[in-house]
Structure formats: C-alpha cells, structure tokens
Amino acid sequence: MDHLRYSGLSFEAQRAVFLDIVSQEPLIREALGRARSLALPDWLVVSGALYNSVWNYLTGKPSGYGIRDVDLFYFDDSDLSYEAEDSVIARAAPVFANLPLPVELRNQARVHLWYPAKFGRPCPRYTSSSHSLRFFASRTHAVGVRFDMDGQLDLVAPYGLDDIFSFRITPNRVLDNQQTHETKGARARENWPEITVVPW
Template identity: 30%
Template sequence: MSTYSSNQEQFMYQTIIKWITDDRWMMDILRNVRSLSLPDSWVCAGFVRSKIWDQLHQIEPRTPLTDIDVVYYDATDLDKKTEKVWEQQLSRIQPELPWSVKNEARMHIVNGIAPYDSTVDAISYFPETATALGVRLDEQDQLILVAPCGLTDVFEMNIRVNPHFLQGRGDMETYTQRIQQKNWQHTWDRLTVVDS
C-alpha cells in the first residue's frame, strides 16, 4: 500500500480528500455505509475513480455510476445472503442508489485464488491500477483513502492493468475485454489505455 511519502503523492491524496469531503452526496453515502458498522468496510472502485476523472475533465453533473461498491471483511460469516441483507439495509436508507455489497473474506472462493487477508488486500487485486481505490469515514468524520497501487495512474488518467490482478485471478484477455466493455474513453476523452 502506498505510504504517500512523496510530495506529489501527498498532493494527490489531499486533493482527492478535498474533492470528496466537499461533495455532500458522496459524504452522505459514506456516512450511511459507516452506520452499518461493517467490519473493515470501504466504498471503492468507480465511486472514487469516477469522481477523480470527473474533476479532471470538469464534468458536471457527476457521471452516473452503474453501482456503489461497498466492500467489507468478515471471515465469521461467508454466506452470500448476508451481503444481500446489507444491500437491502442500504437500499432502505437510499433507495435510489444501485448498491453492491461484497464480503471480501468470501470473494477469494469466487475468484479461485488464495484468501485475502483484509479488504485493502482485496482492493489491491482490482483489475486496473486506477480502480484499486477505497474510501471510508472514521468515527471522527475524517476521510481515509487507500490506494494500494498508488495514485499516479488515476491522476494521470492512465488505464493500466494491475500486476496483482494478473498474479491473482486475471489474464490479459479478460482485462482487455473489460476495458472494451467499459468504454471509459467515451465518457472521459482524455484517458489513455497504457500497454503494460
């Protein structure tokens, strides 16, 4: 996980924190997720990435999200039905949102790889470096951002395969098909698909 030690990384980190903190809609979502007290929970992937790319492209209003990805880690309950219960609870709070809740303590079974040891470990295997992002609010209402693959690619608007994804469950064919299907460059025309 990046320690945000360089000045550039620290600037990117603080910029994203400000963008999200200033976004009432995002903060409401983060507070509602926190209210469930899910263990090691984060709102991740497109929720964070799309905000950054919208800001860099000066897109308003926000680009619609196909889902709000909520991930948590609970090795004591691997029942898929439990995830649906949490989705239903979030849907009662904000029924207009496309919630998707996943227990990362279970997802290694779905993905056919060794178990993750935390939610952040699972995020580190997301397909693109620019998607391997998560945010949450702590009890003091401070925003925490994790970026296991760093922030450079998302800020430089590069779409690059995550090496961990390839080491885990992924292959280049699956990744390429995903990029074609997502067609992010149609929405954010300054993106570059980088061959790694």
C-alpha cells in the same frame, strides 16, 4: 482546463486533492455517511464512483457522469455463507434506498468462494477489504475511502494516485485479468477520451 495539472505531484499532494474532490461530490458524501451508519466491519467505498468523480471534476463534466453504481466493500469472516451476506445486503437496502445510484455491497471475505465460478480461475482468500484492492485488474482502480474513528476520511490506495491524476489505466498483472482490464479501459475511454489505456 488542464486536466493533468495534478499529474506527477507527490502522493501527499495528490491525496489532499483526491479527498477534497470526493468529499465535495454529493453522491459520495451521502454514500459514505450512510455506509458509516451501518457500522459494517472493515468497510470501504471503492473504485469507480471515486476515480470517475475525480475525472469528472478535472474535465468539467457534471456530477455523476459515467458512474453506474457505488461499490461498498466490507470484510466479515465470521460467517462465510451466502445467507449472511444476503442479510447484510437486505439490511442496507433501505439505508441507501433513495440515492440516485445503486449501492453494491460485497463481503470481501467471501470472494474466493464465488470468483472461480464467475471468472473461471481462482483468486486469493483476502484478509481485509484493503487487501482485495491489490488484486484489481487495473492498478488505477485500486482506491477506497472510509471514515476513520475520528470522522476523518481515510484513503486506501495501494498503488498510489498518479494513474488517476494522469488519466492512465495501468494493468495489474498479479492475476490473469487482461479481459477485465481491457473491457473497463475501453468503457472508460468512451466517457473520458483523455484517458490512455496501458496495454496488458
């Protein structure tokens, strides 16, 4: 199987393949449908569950291989308290209760409040869920999908999709995230040895 067969194609061609793969992945399809039912503001299913599913498809690995959880972002700056975010997490828990993997919810409007304590450095105050993707440690990981108003899958990929289809983890140097880039890159290579990790 030629796992690089979509590498180097146009963004539109890669977009069509990407959305076709993730929409056929049962876990993602179910998570997206349930996320939509929550009607969270500016929501996005992001990152690992998406690009890992593409890598699984292209290397013939089973559904769900290497995926730890599903990351669900939303953006609500009307209440930046921990309690407000916690109440959303509690409301979502029964909706996602019987999925095979946990769903991790995070209000992207609040990240700048807890990020410095967790990572020892500041991060920007994000203006949307899509905006936060631009600051991921690896450009490869900056991808999200959601349903639009017409029920069609909407893709957010600020750095494109060629890194994903090229099995290449590329650093994003907008923040000092070298350790995260290297840690996630090493873990990915354990699961998909076809991957190349571009040095920081």
